[in-house]
Amino acid sequence: MTEGRRRWGLPASVRGVTPAALPLIVFAIAGLLAPVLSPADPAAIDLTAGLLPPSADHLLGTDQLGRDQLSRILYGARVSLSVTAAVLAISMTVGVVTGTVAGYLGGGVDRVIARVIDMAVSLPGMLVALAVIGVRGPGVENLVVAMSLWTWAPYARIARAQVAGLRGSPHLDALRLLGAGPVRVVGRHLLPPALAPCLVYAGTDVGAIVLGVATLSFLGLGIPPPQPEWGQMLVEGRPFLASAWWLAYPPGIAITAVVFASNLLGERLAGGDERPSILRLVRPALRRPAGASVTPAASADDDAVLLRVRDLSVGYPYGDGRRRVVAAVSYEVRRARVLAIVGETGSGKTTSALAPFGLLDPSAVVTGSATLSTGAGARELMGLTPRERRRVNGRQVGVVFQDSLAVLNPLRTVGAHVDEAVRNAGRGGRRAATRRVSEELLRLAGLPDPAAIAGELPHRLSGGMRQRVQIAVALAGEPELLVADEPTSALDVTVQARVLDLLGRLRDELGMAMVVVSHDLAVVSRLADDVAVMYAGRIVESGPLATVIGDPDHPYTRGLLDAVPRPGAAPGTRFRTMPGRAGTGPDETGGCAFAPRCPIAVAACAKDRPALEPTASAPAHRSACPRHPGGAARPPRTADEREGL
Numbered sequence: 001m002t003e004g005r006r007r008w009g010l011p012a013s014v015r016g017v018t019p020a021a022l023p024l025i026v027f028a029i030a031g032l033l034a035p036v037l038s039p040a041d042p043a044a045i046d047l048t049a050g051l052l053p054p055s056a057d058h059l060l061g062t063d064q065l066g067r068d069q070l071s072r073i074l075y076g077a078r079v080s081l082s083v084t085a086a087v088l089a090i091s092m093t094v095g096v097v098t099g100t101v102a103g104y105l106g107g108g109v110d111r112v113i114a115r116v117i118d119m120a121v122s123l124p125g126m127l128v129a130l131a132v133i134g135v136r137g138p139g140v141e142n143l144v145v146a147m148s149l150w151t152w153a154p155y156a157r158i159a160r161a162q163v164a165g166l167r168g169s170p171h172l173d174a175l176r177l178l179g180a181g182p183v184r185v186v187g188r189h190l191l192p193p194a195l196a197p198c199l200v201y202a203g204t205d206v207g208a209i210v211l212g213v214a215t216l217s218f219l220g221l222g223i224p225p226p227q228p229e230w231g232q233m234l235v236e237g238r239p240f241l242a243s244a245w246w247l248a249y250p251p252g253i254a255i256t257a258v259v260f261a262s263n264l265l266g267e268r269l270a271g272g273d274e275r276p277s278i279l280r281l282v283r284p285a286l287r288r289p290a291g292a293s294v295t296p297a298a299s300a301d302d303d304a305v306l307l308r309v310r311d312l313s314v315g316y317p318y319g320d321g322r323r324r325v326v327a328a329v330s331y332e333v334r335r336a337r338v339l340a341i342v343g344e345t346g347s348g349k350t351t352s353a354l355a356p357f358g359l360l361d362p363s364a365v366v367t368g369s370a371t372l373s374t375g376a377g378a379r380e381l382m383g384l385t386p387r388e389r390r391r392v393n394g395r396q397v398g399v400v401f402q403d404s405l406a407v408l409n410p411l412r413t414v415g416a417h418v419d420e421a422v423r424n425a426g427r428g429g430r431r432a433a434t435r436r437v438s439e440e441l442l443r444l445a446g447l448p449d450p451a452a453i454a455g456e457l458p459h460r461l462s463g464g465m466r467q468r469v470q471i472a473v474a475l476a477g478e479p480e481l482l483v484a485d486e487p488t489s490a491l492d493v494t495v496q497a498r499v500l501d502l503l504g505r506l507r508d509e510l511g512m513a514m515v516v517v518s519h520d521l522a523v524v525s526r527l528a529d530d531v532a533v534m535y536a537g538r539i540v541e542s543g544p545l546a547t548v549i550g551d552p553d554h555p556y557t558r559g560l561l562d563a564v565p566r567p568g569a570a571p572g573t574r575f576r577t578m579p580g581r582a583g584t585g586p587d588e589t590g591g592c593a594f595a596p597r598c599p600i601a602v603a604a605c606a607k608d609r610p611a612l613e614p615t616a617s618a619p620a621h622r623s624a625c626p627r628h629p630g631g632a633a634r635p636p637r638t639a640d641e642r643e644g645l
C-alpha cells in the first residue's frame with residue numbers, strides 16, 4: 001500500500017464477529033433464557049414416554065427416562081457454559097497475572113514461577129481435579145476450583161513467554177520515553193498482548209473444560225444429577241448411539257458448535273483492535289481547548305542553545321571489561337534548528353543522539369553532561385531518575401524511531417497510541433476530548449482523514465503513514481525538541497522526501513528544534529541547518545550545513561559527499577565509494593581512526609589523535625583533521641557538485 005492510499009472496509013469489531021461465532025452467543029442466550037424457552041421441566045421423568053424420537057411434542061425426542069431432550073439441552077447450556085465460564089475466568093486471571101508478573105520481573109522471581117508452572121503443566125489435570133474433589137467433596141463450587149487448578153498453568157506459561165518477549169522491545173522503550181510508568185506499561189501494554197494468545201487458547205480450552213466437567217459429572221464428582229449437563233448427556237446417550245441417535249447427537253453437536261465458535265471468537269479477540277482500557281487515567285482538564293493547533297514552544301531567544309551535550313562517552317560491557325562506542329562527543333542543538341548527525345553504520349550516531357534521554361540499553365555506561373534548556377528552565381539530563389525522565393521524555397522531548405512497525409503496538413489502533421501519548425503528556429480529558437486532540441495531532445502530522453486513520457491498526461498503513469503516526473505521537477507533549485533516528489531510512493525516495501518536508505514544516509511552523517540521525521548526507525541536506533559528522537564513535541567535523549557540504553574539511557566528510565549520487569550526472573557515472581572498512585570504535589587507535597582509509601594521511605596521523613578545531617572557513621565550522629584547515633592536499637569542490645546536493 002502506498003502513502004495516501006488505504007484499504008477501507010467494515011470496522012474491525014464488526015468484521016470479527018463472524019457467523020461462525022454465533023452458536024456460542026446463541027447457546028449463551030438460550031442458557032440464560034432456558035426457564036422461558038424450555039417446553040418442559042428438564043428433570044420431569046415420564047417412564048411411559050421413554051426414548052421417543054423427535055416429534056412435534058418433543059422436538060429433540062426424549063431420553064430413557066422420558067425427559068424432554070430440548071429442555072435438557074437448553075438447561076445443559078446454562079450449566080455447562082456457566083461452569084466453563086467460571087473455570088475460564090479463574091484460570092485465566094490466575095494464569096495471566098502470574099505469567100505477566102514472572103515475565104515482567106524476570107530474574108529469580110521468574111525462575112521460581114517458571115518451575116511452578118512447569119510442574120503444574122506436567123501434572124495430569126484429571127488426577128489433580130479428582131484429588132481436589134476427593135478432599136473437598138463434590139459440588140459445583142468444588143468442581144470449579146478443581147477444574148481451575150487443572151487449567152491455569154498453560155495461561156501462565158503463554159502470558160509469561162509473551163511478556164518476557166516484549167520486555168526489551170523498542171515499543172516499550174518508546175512508551176517509557178512517552179512517560180509511561182510500570183503500572184501503565186504492564187496494565188495497558190503487557191497484559192493485553194499477554195491476554196490475546198490466552199484468549200485464542202481459551203477458545204480451544206472450552207471444549208476440554210466442557211468435557212472435563214462432563215467426565216467428572218459422570219463419575220459422580222461433578223454436577224450432581226438430575227441437573228442436566230451436556231457432557232453428562234453425551235455419556236448417557238452413548239449406549240443408544242445406534243438405536244436412539246437423538247440422545248447423543250444434540251449435546252455432541254452443541255459441544256462441537258460451541259468449541260468451534262469459541263475458537264473463532266478467540267482468534268478475533270487476539271487479532272482485534274483497541275482493547276478496553278484497563279487503567280484509564282482521566283485528566284480533569286485539557287491544557288488547551290480541544291481542536292486548537294499546537295503552538296510553538298515559547299522562546300524569546302531563537303538563537304539560544306536548547307540542548308548542550310558535553311564530553312559524552314558511552315561504553316558497553318565487553319568480555320571482562322568494557323568497550324567504548326562513543327567518546328568525547330559534544331554538540332549543541334539550537335532552538336528551531338535541525339542538527340543532523342551523520343556517518344556510516346556503527347559510527348555512534350544513534351548512541352550520541354539517544355544517550356542524553358536515557359534511551360540506550362540498560363547495560364550502557366554513560367558519562368558526560370547534557371543540559372536541556374526549555375521554557376521550563378535548564379536541567380541536567382544525565383543521572384535523572386526514571387520518574388524525573390518521564391517529565392522530560394514525551395513532554396519536552398519527542399522521539400521518532402526508524403522502525404515504526406516495531407515501535408507501534410500491532411494490537412492497538414493508531415488512535416489508541418496517540419490518545420495514550422496525549423494523556424501521558426497531561427493533555428487528556430474525557431475520551432472524546434482526548435480523541436479530538438489526537439485527531440488534531442494526526443492532521444498536523446499530515447495524515448488525511450484523521451478520524452478514519454485513528455481507527456486503523458498500524459500494519460494497515462503504509463510505512464510513510466506510520467512514520468507520520470509516530471510524529472503525531474511525538475508531538476503530543478508539544479515538545480521543544482524532536483529526536484528522529486533514521487526517520488526515513490525504511491521509506492522509498494518519494495515518501496522519504498514528503499516526510500522530510502513535513503519535519504521541515506514542523507520546524508518552521510512550530511519552532512521545534514530537531515536532532516536527525518542519518519547515514520545519508522544527501523537526505524539530511526534537505527532538512528538540516530547544522531551537521532555533525534561522526535566516525536568511529538567521535539565527531540570528526542561539524543558546523544552549519546552549507547559550510548560542511550560546501551567546503552568540507554575532513555577527508556571522511558569528502559568521502560561521504562563523493563558517495564552521494566548527484567542529480568544531473570551523466571547516465572553510467574560511477575560514484576566514488578570510500579575504500580576500506582568502517583572504523584569500529586573510538587579507542588581503536590591512538591591516532592586518527594580514519595587514517596587507514598584516508599587518501600591524504602601522513603605518518604603523524606596514525607600517532608596523534610586530532611582535536612576538533614575551528615577551520616579557516618567559519619568559526620562554527622570545526623574539523624578533526626591534522627592537515628586542516630583546508631590544506632593544499634584537499635581537492636576543491638566545484639560549484640556544480642555543491643548544488644547537486
Ligand SMILES: Nc1ncnc2c1ncn2[C@@H]1O[C@H](COP(=O)(O)OP(=O)(O)OP(=O)(O)O)[C@@H](O)[C@H]1O
Nearest residue numbers: 316325343344345346347348349350351352361519
Ligand atoms: N546494546 C549494545 N551493546 C553493545 N554494543 C552496542 C549496543 N548498542 C550499540 N552498540 C554498538 O555501539 C556502536 C554504535 O552504535 P550506533 O547504533 O550508535 O551506531 P549508528 O552510527 O547509529 O549505526 P546504525 O546506523 O547502524 O544504527 C556500534 O558498534 C554498535 O555495535
